[in-house]
Amino acid sequence: MSTELLAPDGPSKGTITLVHLYPREMSIYGDRGNTHALASRIRRHGYTAEVVLHDPGTPFRDDAHLFMGGGGQDSGQARVEADLEAIGPTLASMAADGVPMLVICGMYQLFGNSFHTVTGQVLPGLGILDVTTRGNDKRMVGPVCVDTEFGSVVGYENHSGSTVLGAGQRPFGTVRAGYGNNGEDGTEGARTLNVIGTYLHGPLLPANPMVSDALIAVAAERATGRPFEPEPMSDPLADEARSRQVRRLVGTR
Amino acid sequence: MLRTAAAVVAGKTARVLARRRGGGSAFPGLVAERIDPRILRHALSDVRGGIVVVSGTNGKTTTTKMLVALLRAHGRSVFTNPTGSNFTRGVLSEMLPQLPLGGRLRSDMAVVELDEAHAMRFIAEVPPTHSLLLNVARDQLDRFAEIDHTADLLARLGAASTEGVVANCDDPFIARAADAVDVPVRWFGLDASIADRLPELTEHDARFDDGPAPRDPGPGDARLRPRDERTFDVVFDDVVVGPVTLQQRGLAAMINATAAVTTARLLLGEAFDAGTCVEALAAVRPPFGRGEVVMVDGQPLELVLVKNPAGFGVALSTYGSTPVATMVAINDNDADGRDVSWLYDVSFASLRERGVALTSGVRAYDMALRLHYDDVHTDRVVPDLDEALDTFVATHHDEPKRIFCTYTAMMALRRTLAARHGLAHFGEDGPA
Ligand SMILES: [Zn+2]
Numbered sequence: 022m023s024t025e026l027l028a029p030d031g032p033s034k035g036t037i038t039l040v041h042l043y044p045r046e047m048s049i050y051g052d053r054g055n056t057h058a059l060a061s062r063i064r065r066h067g068y069t070a071e072v073v074l075h076d077p078g079t080p081f082r083d084d085a086h087l088f089m090g091g092g093g094q095d096s097g098q099a100r101v102e103a104d105l106e107a108i109g110p111t112l113a114s115m116a117a118d119g120v121p122m123l124v125i126c127g128m129y130q131l132f133g134n135s136f137h138t139v140t141g142q143v144l145p146g147l148g149i150l151d152v153t154t155r156g157n158d159k160r161m162v163g164p165v166c167v168d169t170e171f172g173s174v175v176g177y178e179n180h181s182g183s184t185v186l187g188a189g190q191r192p193f194g195t196v197r198a199g200y201g202n203n204g205e206d207g208t209e210g211a212r213t214l215n216v217i218g219t220y221l222h223g224p225l226l227p228a229n230p231m232v233s234d235a236l237i238a239v240a241a242e243r244a245t246g247r248p249f250e251p252e253p254m255s256d257p258l259a260d261e262a263r264s265r266q267v268r269r270l271v272g273t274r
Numbered sequence: 275m276l277r278t279a280a281a282v283v284a285g286k287t288a289r290v291l292a293r294r295r296g297g298g299s300a301f302p303g304l305v306a307e308r309i310d311p312r313i314l315r316h317a318l319s320d321v322r323g324g325i326v327v328v329s330g331t332n333g334k335t336t337t338t339k340m341l342v343a344l345l346r347a348h349g350r351s352v353f354t355n356p357t358g359s360n361f362t363r364g365v366l367s368e369m370l371p372q373l374p375l376g377g378r379l380r381s382d383m384a385v386v387e388l389d390e391a392h393a394m395r396f397i398a399e400v401p402p403t404h405s406l407l408l409n410v411a412r413d414q415l416d417r418f419a420e421i422d423h424t425a426d427l428l429a430r431l432g433a434a435s436t437e438g439v440v441a442n443c444d445d446p447f448i449a450r451a452a453d454a455v456d457v458p459v460r461w462f463g464l465d466a467s468i469a470d471r472l473p474e475l476t477e478h479d480a481r482f483d484d485g486p487a488p489r490d491p492g493p494g495d496a497r498l499r500p501r502d503e504r505t506f507d508v509v510f511d512d513v514v515v516g517p518v519t520l521q522q523r524g525l526a527a528m529i530n531a532t533a534a535v536t537t538a539r540l541l542l543g544e545a546f547d548a549g550t551c552v553e554a555l556a557a558v559r560p561p562f563g564r565g566e567v568v569m570v571d572g573q574p575l576e577l578v579l580v581k582n583p584a585g586f587g588v589a590l591s592t593y594g595s596t597p598v599a600t601m602v603a604i605n606d607n608d609a610d611g612r613d614v615s616w617l618y619d620v621s622f623a624s625l626r627e628r629g630v631a632l633t634s635g636v637r638a639y640d641m642a643l644r645l646h647y648d649d650v651h652t653d654r655v656v657p658d659l660d661e662a663l664d665t666f667v668a669t670h671h672d673e674p675k676r677i678f679c680t681y682t683a684m685m686a687l688r689r690t691l692a693a694r695h696g697l698a699h700f701g702e703d704g705p706a
Contacts, residue, residue, distance in 0.1 A: 054647070057618065227647055262637075
């Protein structure tokens with residue numbers, strides 16, 4: 022475990038503790054960029070970002086305000102299993118209490134009810150999101166555009182697991198280009214309270230800062246007990262990068 | 275025999291036709307292979323001095339070029355696949371013009387560079403006598419592969435080698451793979467004096483808690499000991515090859531040279547001569563896109579191909595000591611890797627002080643955004659590559675320039691440079 026404090030340029034409005042779960046084992050395809058984006062945006066909003074890298078077997082920060090978890094290879098997932106089982110109940114109760122969390126790809130699957138491997142094994146998940154994932158021979162790879170309550174979100178998916186939402190489970194968004202959860206029902210990701218699970222790498226947050234802000238707003242309130250006090254911000258590069266991808270993937274409409 | 279001859283003729287014919295049409299380099303090999311599926315095995319059956327497969331994520335092309343130069347400087351005739359045609363049929367296509375109708379190559383040795391997946395196809399056909407295992411890193415080109423899978427393929431290549439393996443002792447994946455083989459292993463790596471630069475070069479192996487245990491060099495093992503940015507020694511227990519000065523800069527090229535020298539010594543045995551090595555390495559020109567310099571209106575412009583986080587990181591640290599006007603061009607076609615996520619696994623902090631003049635390519639805005647998150651200022655974002663190149667040259671006319679670019683961006687930039695600045699005709703190197 023390591024901790025880094027990033028202070029804003031002016032006076033700090035408060036300290037937001039951001040935990041990246043298993044950065045070594047579960048951060049494939051630039052997922053670290055999400056933590057980077059969150060921390061830098063927390064600072065630019067005038068708050069101090071305390072970034073905690075949580076490694077297996079180290080003390081768990083159950084006082085954190087925001088969580089990020091990424092995708093991993095099988096070997097990475099195997100190495101976090103025991104730790105995740107240990108911290109799972111705490112994570113679940115924090116999620117139920119409204120703590121914002123962003124989980125990508127492998128960690129999204131682990132946040133679901135269970136994972137069924139190609140060979141018929143059933144691996145239990147944390148059950149924070151009501152989703153079930155089945156291993157697949159078909160790999161779903163490519164650029165994605167999703168309509169969400171935050172607007173159009175772009176990213177890149179790369180997964181063989183095929184995820185199905187439970188009856189009452191809300192998706193993160195609706196697929197406009199790409200496969201999404203399973204390539205069939207048009208859903209992408211899952212959203213319960215302030216937990217977002219998604220397959221989108223890219224990484225997700227840098228090009229979609231409105232998702233960062235939604236997560237940070239909740240975290241800031243929890244950290245300070247006061248409503249979020251954002252700084253006005255323009256994101257010309259992110260907006261241009263995103264809208265160009267939207268135009269490439271779904272055309273102009 | 276007749277069948278082989280027929281295959282050779284058909285392949286040669288296909289090659290001539292393909293060349294005339296300006297077509298791809300795999301096709302003639304495919305034609306010959308259809309007629310005689312064993313043609314590759316036949317072709318290499320009289321090569322007695324060693325069949326070497328060079329593999330790994332980064333540095334294959336450079337290392338292969340260096341190894342071939344070393345062997346040739348020692349008077350050996352060597353077959354190789356110089357166009358970076360990184361696949362079995364490409365190897366065969368390259369071989370066809372030199373192949374007599376009997377179908378057997380008349381060379382002392384063969385050195386081929388193959389990516390991990392194609393190395394598997396090659397060893398299924400031809401057991402190599404030796405393999406040179408360079409490194410394992412994440413590569414966005416290989417969209418399906420997990421790094422563990424890549425490591426496993428290289429371990430299989432090592433295990434298939436009948437006489438010897440040369441392995442990077444500083445790469446945890448390679449070290450584990452080579453430890454498991456039955457044939458003798460020669461190790462190359464960094465000298466203890468520069469061990470602190472290791473993180474720039476290697477990927478962490480998340481499968482295990484500890485990195486590879488430090489190992490003392492034995493007979494035939496070599497360590498890289500740099501003297502400065504360009505000059506270094508390759509140190510064996512009984513002989514020092516050096517000082518070596520390469521035409522290419524940086525630690526990665528030095529490591530490649532160390533790997534090549536270690537392999538050459540294993541192959542040449544008593545005939546190995548340190549002085550010959552120094553001369554041969556000094557004469558090796560950088561392969562396409564590896565620090566190649568083009569003169570534009572009297573100022574050097576360096577083209578640096580970037581294709582994965584480890585490679586980009588090494589390139590940034592190599593050039594970091596001499597900051598110049600910088601452009602970064604990122605495309606996301608198949609040959610570039612369609613996923614640009616990997617840019618977030620690279621630290622751009624070394625560009626912070628000087629800033630970046632331009633970003634360009636299809637993902638120009640994503641690149642500028644990436645730099646922004648590392649507090650690196652970008653002066654202009656110009657997605658069109660030609661326009662970006664013109665602007666770059668015009669705004670930084672009287673100073674040295676450098677362009678980091680992905681594969682298809684580099685191809686486009688080279689075409690434009692050739693048309694406007696008289697750049698010599700260039701080869702057809704693949705995104706190796
Ligand atoms: Zn994924």
